[in-house]
Amino acid sequence: MSNKTLLAIDVGSTSITAVIAKNNPDGKINILGTGTSRSEGINKGSITNIEVASKAIKKAVNIARGSTSEVIDSSVISISGAYTKGLRSLGSVNVPNGIITETEINQVMQMALYNATIIPEYEVVHVLPIFFKVDDSKDVENPLNMNGSRLEVSVYIVTAKRTALTNVKSALKAAGIELTNFVLDGYASAISLLDEQQNKFGATVINIGGTTTEFVSYKGSAVVYNGFIPVGSNHITNDLSVMLHTPPNAAETLKIKYGNLLKLSDSDELSIKKVKIPRIGDEQSTTEVSLDHIQTIIHARVEEVLVLIKNKLKNSGIQENIGAGIVITGGMSQLSGIKELAMRVFENIPIKISNPINIKNGYMNFDDPTMSTIVGLLFYSLYENRTFELDSNKNLMKKAVKKEEIPVSQATKQTVVKEEKVSENANTKEPLEKEDTTRLPTLSKKDKGRGMSRFWSKVSEWF
Structure with a gap:
C-alpha cells in the first residue's frame, strides 16, 4: 500500500474539488487538505477554454495546498464519459513456469490491449478484466499463483479522445500540476458506492x-x-x-x-x-x-x-x-x-x-452525493484494488493484499495456547492443529543420514 501524497481532482460540471491525501500507517486515508472552486471553462464535461479552466483548477488546488506542506508525489483527475468509447478484447499467453505470476498477468492484459481495434484518435484510459481463464477453468477472478499452462483474459477497454485528454493536460500544466493518471468519472463513482x-x-x-x-x-x-x-x-x-x-x-x-x-x-x-x-x-x-x-x-x-x-x-x-x-x-x-x-x-x-462512504476529516463532509467521484478517486489511488487493471499509462495496477500484524502480546498468548493444545492431545488420537505447509520441517543430522541411506537403498533396488 503506497504511502505517497496524492492530489485528487474532480472536474465536475458545476464545481471543481481538489483533495490532498495519503495513507496512514494503519492503511486509512488521511485527508491533508481540500479545496473547491466554481467550474469554469468547462461545458458538458469538455474543456472549452483552457486558460479559464486552468485558473479554476489552480484555485481549488491552491486552497487545498494551503492546509498542508506535504510535497505531492502523484496526481489523479476525473474525466467525463462525454468523449469516451468502450470496447472489448481478448488476450492469451503461455505460462512457462507453470505458476501464474504478475508478469504473466501483465503480459496477457497487454496482449488483450494489443489485439483491440482502437480508433487512431483515441487513447487508452482503463483496461479492466472481465474474467480470466486458466487452462479449462473459466471465470477466474484472480489468477495470481494459480497453476496452469495457459492464461486468457477478456477485458473491457475505456478509451478517450486524444484531443480532449491533451486539453485536460494543458489546463493542468498551466496550473502547475503534473498529471499521473486519468480516471473515468463514472468508474470512480462506482468504486465509492458499490459493495x-x-x-x-x-x-x-x-x-x-x-x-x-x-x-x-x-x-x-x-x-x-x-x-x-x-x-x-x-x-x-x-x-x-x-x-x-x-x-x-x-x-x-x-x-x-x-x-x-x-x-x-x-x-x-x-x-x-x-x-x-x-x-x-x-x-x-x-x-x-x-x-x-x-x-x-x-x-x-x-x-x-x-x-x-x-x-x-x-x-x-x-x-x-x-x-x-x-x-x-x-x-x-x-x-x-x-x-x-x-x-x-x-x-x-x-x-x-x-452517498459515498464518508472519510472522516476536519475539512470536508464527503457524505454527500456530489462527492461520489472525488471519494472514488481517493479509493482508486490509495486503497488496495479490487482486481488487476492497466491504468491510463498502460501500467499494471496490482491487487494489493492487506497484511494484518499480530501484536507481540497476542502472538505470545497464541503460542502458549498452542503448546497447551499439544500437551492435551499428546496421549489421544485427536488431530492436532493444522500444520503450516508453507514451511519445510527441520531435520537433525541423524534424520538426514537416515533419509539418505533409505534413498540409496531404494536406488540399489531399482538397478
Missing part, C-alpha cells in the same frame, strides 16, 4: 450532475459498460426559466425549494399551492404560478433523463443483468421523489439513492 455483492450480482451506478449524466455497469465484479448523456440538473433550471419566463437565478431557487416529483396532496389545506416569481426582463413585477405546473416541468425533464439511460442499457444488453439494481447519486439524486419515478421507469429493478 462486493452489488459488484458480483450486477449493478449500474448513475451519477446525475449539473450538465452531464454518467453511468457505469458492473457484472461479476467487472465493469462491462459505461455511458454518458449530456443532460443534468442545470437543464431543469433552464426549462423552468424558459417555460415560466423567469430569470435563471429565480428558476434555480424554484428547483431547490419546490422541486418534487411526488404528486401534491389535495387534502392538505396548509400546503402551498402557488408561488410568486419575477418576470424575465421586468423583475420588479411578479406572476403567480402553481406548484403543480412547476413540478410537471421538472418531472418531464427527469423522466427524459431516466428513459434515455434505460434505452442505452437496453440496447447494450446490460439491463437484463442488473441483479443488484440501480444506484443513483449526484446532485439530482437529492430531488424528492426521484427514487419512485426511477422505479416506474426501470420497471421492477431495485433502486437505491446513495
Whole structure:
C-alpha cells in the first residue's frame, strides 16, 4: 500500500474539488487538505477554454495546498464519459513456469490491449478484466499463483479522445500540476458506492450532475459498460426559466425549494399551492404560478433523463443483468421523489439513492452525493484494488493484499495456547492443529543420514 501524497481532482460540471491525501500507517486515508472552486471553462464535461479552466483548477488546488506542506508525489483527475468509447478484447499467453505470476498477468492484459481495434484518435484510459481463464477453468477472478499452462483474459477497454485528454493536460500544466493518471468519472463513482455483492450480482451506478449524466455497469465484479448523456440538473433550471419566463437565478431557487416529483396532496389545506416569481426582463413585477405546473416541468425533464439511460442499457444488453439494481447519486439524486419515478421507469429493478462512504476529516463532509467521484478517486489511488487493471499509462495496477500484524502480546498468548493444545492431545488420537505447509520441517543430522541411506537403498533396488 503506497504511502505517497496524492492530489485528487474532480472536474465536475458545476464545481471543481481538489483533495490532498495519503495513507496512514494503519492503511486509512488521511485527508491533508481540500479545496473547491466554481467550474469554469468547462461545458458538458469538455474543456472549452483552457486558460479559464486552468485558473479554476489552480484555485481549488491552491486552497487545498494551503492546509498542508506535504510535497505531492502523484496526481489523479476525473474525466467525463462525454468523449469516451468502450470496447472489448481478448488476450492469451503461455505460462512457462507453470505458476501464474504478475508478469504473466501483465503480459496477457497487454496482449488483450494489443489485439483491440482502437480508433487512431483515441487513447487508452482503463483496461479492466472481465474474467480470466486458466487452462479449462473459466471465470477466474484472480489468477495470481494459480497453476496452469495457459492464461486468457477478456477485458473491457475505456478509451478517450486524444484531443480532449491533451486539453485536460494543458489546463493542468498551466496550473502547475503534473498529471499521473486519468480516471473515468463514472468508474470512480462506482468504486465509492458499490459493495462486493452489488459488484458480483450486477449493478449500474448513475451519477446525475449539473450538465452531464454518467453511468457505469458492473457484472461479476467487472465493469462491462459505461455511458454518458449530456443532460443534468442545470437543464431543469433552464426549462423552468424558459417555460415560466423567469430569470435563471429565480428558476434555480424554484428547483431547490419546490422541486418534487411526488404528486401534491389535495387534502392538505396548509400546503402551498402557488408561488410568486419575477418576470424575465421586468423583475420588479411578479406572476403567480402553481406548484403543480412547476413540478410537471421538472418531472418531464427527469423522466427524459431516466428513459434515455434505460434505452442505452437496453440496447447494450446490460439491463437484463442488473441483479443488484440501480444506484443513483449526484446532485439530482437529492430531488424528492426521484427514487419512485426511477422505479416506474426501470420497471421492477431495485433502486437505491446513495452517498459515498464518508472519510472522516476536519475539512470536508464527503457524505454527500456530489462527492461520489472525488471519494472514488481517493479509493482508486490509495486503497488496495479490487482486481488487476492497466491504468491510463498502460501500467499494471496490482491487487494489493492487506497484511494484518499480530501484536507481540497476542502472538505470545497464541503460542502458549498452542503448546497447551499439544500437551492435551499428546496421549489421544485427536488431530492436532493444522500444520503450516508453507514451511519445510527441520531435520537433525541423524534424520538426514537416515533419509539418505533409505534413498540409496531404494536406488540399489531399482538397478
